[in-house]
Amino acid sequence: MEQRRARGERVLPMGFGEAGLPVHPLLRDELRxxxxxxxxxxxxxxxxxxxxxxxxxxxxxxxxxxxxxxxxxxxxxxxxxxxxxxxxxxxxxxxxxxxxxxxxxxxxxxxxxxxxxxxxxxxxxxxxxxxxxxxxxxxxxxxxxxxxxxxxxxxxxxxxxxxxxxxxxxxxxxxxxxxxxxxxxxxxxxxxxxxxxxxxxxxxxxxxxxxxxxxxxxxxxxxxxxxxxxxxxxxxxxxxxxxxxxxxxxxxxxxxxxxxxxxxEPQVLVEHVAASARLHARVAEAVAARWAAHGARVTAPQGGFYVYPDLDARRAHLSRKWSVTTGADLADLLLDRHGVVVLPGHVFGEAPEALRLRVATSLLYGTAPDQREAALAAEEPLTLPWIAAALRHLEEALDDVLGTAETE
Ligand SMILES: Cc1ncc(COP(=O)(O)O)c(C=O)c1O
Missing domain, CATH: 3.40.640.10 (Type I PLP-dependent aspartate aminotransferase-like (Major domain))
Incomplete structure (x- = not known):
């Protein structure tokens, strides 16, 4: 990822399970x-x-x-x-x-x-x-x-x-x-x-x-x-x-x-955690919908900040067009062609040929602390320019690699 960034190429960081949000000031004060x-x-x-x-x-x-x-x-x-x-x-x-x-x-x-x-x-x-x-x-x-x-x-x-x-x-x-x-x-x-x-x-x-x-x-x-x-x-x-x-x-x-x-659990922290859960839900749902629109089987996200699409229904297309036969091939293709970073299912114990990916959604909230604050405070986080751009990046990558569900 860092090498790609250094070359000025786009990266969509969906590999790492980090919450991607700022520290609440009350906790910072307490630590100090x-x-x-x-x-x-x-x-x-x-x-x-x-x-x-x-x-x-x-x-x-x-x-x-x-x-x-x-x-x-x-x-x-x-x-x-x-x-x-x-x-x-x-x-x-x-x-x-x-x-x-x-x-x-x-x-x-x-x-x-x-x-x-x-x-x-x-x-x-x-x-x-x-x-x-x-x-x-x-x-x-x-x-x-x-x-x-x-x-x-x-x-x-x-x-x-x-x-x-x-x-x-x-x-x-x-x-x-x-x-x-x-x-x-x-x-x-x-x-x-x-x-x-x-x-x-x-x-x-x-x-x-x-x-x-x-x-x-x-x-x-x-x-x-x-x-x-x-x-x-x-x-x-x-x-x-x-x-x-x-x-x-x-x-x-x-x-x-x-x-x-x-x-x-003072009330302000309860509200802070509830706002994070709402943000995780909104962005994970948006990401899941984009995979589903490209023929993935994906269970609607219910907790945390992960989506786990299964591309088995696109296996023939992936094999014919890209010689992709394993989850690792698919993750490599997304990274090489589009800078989209996801993890293949085999690292979670799946068979290598399972075309399943873990897609972490919480690093889309932004890289700078003020972007993350804004994402947490937003009524509609998907309209924030950097989140909208990340979702567009994902869509372009999926259009290219998977086509639409009708491509078969
Ligand atoms: C399922 C699961 N358990 C435990 C952990 C580790 O959490 P901690 O930071 O408390 O060590 C993680 C972190 O990625 C996780 O995803």
């Missing part, structure tokens, strides 16, 4: 005010932050005590520590976020991918999960954990509650630990609701969340986990704290102070 706090903090996190995080979950119907919470520099660190603490093999939804499988590669354990059912983005098909456990046992392997993502990255969709409930039942029957990655919960699109797997398998579900997406604070590194109030939960939490103590010691204390404010 706490910058003198230079001593190490407790490994589990500041007590006031654990209490605020417990309040955040309790207000949403998931009763939580501060003792169940662990704070870390990002939820990714918590997800890795959880994999290490759980041990055994893991079931991941196909498709699923890149780092889950990478964690198992680092740990030397094995990933069992299970397709998501229709309406179940981010959750592996519960019936197939049960079957996969048998297959693993027959191969002499033990699966101990399943990861779900609600709302989902890469598909930008939210699994239906009945699917989440069945998954919870299968997990309970088979003593699986469920890790529910809910980093996108607060940016579910307006009118969408997100089930809590922790209500369906309460003694076995760990929830992870953080401020990277809801408050666009990826670089501040702040994640939280909620462990179940059960003997299993207490054992896992103690194990994760042991790993935390030897690896990261504590999340940055000034950042934790700002996070207390975020999780106490």
């Amino acid at each position: 005010a706490a910058s003198g706090r230079n001593a190490y903090g407790p490994v589990a996190g500041l007590p006031e932050l654990r209490a605020a995080a417990a309040g955040y979950w309790t207000r949403r119907g998931l009763r939580t005590d501060a003792e169940q919470v662990v704070v870390a520099p990002g939820s990714k660190a918590l997800l890795f520590a959880m994999r290490m603490a759980c041990g055994g093999d893991v079931i991941l939804p196909r498709p699923s976020w890149v780092s889950y499988a990478a964690h198992d590669e680092l740990l030397g354990s094995r990933v069992w991918h299970v397709d998501t059912p229709p309406g179940g983005g981010g959750v592996p098909d519960p019936e197939r999960v049960a079957r996969t456990l048998g297959l693993a046992r027959a191969a002499g392997r033990e699966i101990r954990q399943v990861i779900v993502t609600l709302p989902d990255n890469p598909t930008g969709t939210i699994a239906r509650p009945e699917i989440v409930e069945s998954l919870g039942r299968v997990a309970r029957e088979n003593n699986l630990t469920v890790v529910s990655d809910e980093i996108y919960r607060e940016v579910a699109h307006p009118g969408q609701s997100v089930a809590f797997p922790a209500l369906f398998a309460p003694e076995r579900t760990v929830v992870t969340a953080g401020l990277s997406k809801s408050h666009a604070l990826g670089g501040w590194r702040l994640g939280i986990a909620r462990f179940p109030d059960s003997a299993h939960g207490r054992r896992l939490r103690a194990h994760v704290l042991g790993i935390a103590s030897e690896v990261w010691s504590t999340a940055a204390v000034p950042v934790q102070r700002a996070a207390v404010l975020a999780y106490e």
Whole structure:
């Protein structure tokens, strides 16, 4: 991307899952005010932050005590520590976020991918999960954990509650630990609701969340986990704290102070997060519509800032005109001819020949802070010149590469 930019060529950055929005001034003030706090903090996190995080979950119907919470520099660190603490093999939804499988590669354990059912983005098909456990046992392997993502990255969709409930039942029957990655919960699109797997398998579900997406604070590194109030939960939490103590010691204390404010949810911050969710919804829908108009099968986006078009219906055209037969070929073609950056489905666990792409929409809000502020404040963000230009760029690229749906 940078090379293309340096050559003066156009780039449409839709590869990276960054929230693309400014920091709220209240959080900045809080961080500045706490910058003198230079001593190490407790490994589990500041007590006031654990209490605020417990309040955040309790207000949403998931009763939580501060003792169940662990704070870390990002939820990714918590997800890795959880994999290490759980041990055994893991079931991941196909498709699923890149780092889950990478964690198992680092740990030397094995990933069992299970397709998501229709309406179940981010959750592996519960019936197939049960079957996969048998297959693993027959191969002499033990699966101990399943990861779900609600709302989902890469598909930008939210699994239906009945699917989440069945998954919870299968997990309970088979003593699986469920890790529910809910980093996108607060940016579910307006009118969408997100089930809590922790209500369906309460003694076995760990929830992870953080401020990277809801408050666009990826670089501040702040994640939280909620462990179940059960003997299993207490054992896992103690194990994760042991790993935390030897690896990261504590999340940055000034950042934790700002996070207390975020999780106490004063009205201005609630409105700020709601405005981000509206913006994500508007732009993701506009991007999805452009892929659909070019013959892609694409589920309407429901949360976060991703669209996941499937170009299988255009396979004959893509093969004939461009010799494109894999998702990676298609992503390369879009980059080479048009500077459109997207990720091929295979990095999310799909077969190489799947013509699926993850299209991140949040870097279209602009490059300069004032553009991003304007996008957040706009009644109709699609009319802002830089967003309209980005959508035109996408349309031109799709016209060239895919033609229209009738081209077949
Ligand atoms: C599904 C998912 N989980 C976790 C993370 C990591 O979040 P954090 O910044 O809290 O480590 C990301 C970030 O891209 C994500 O997409």
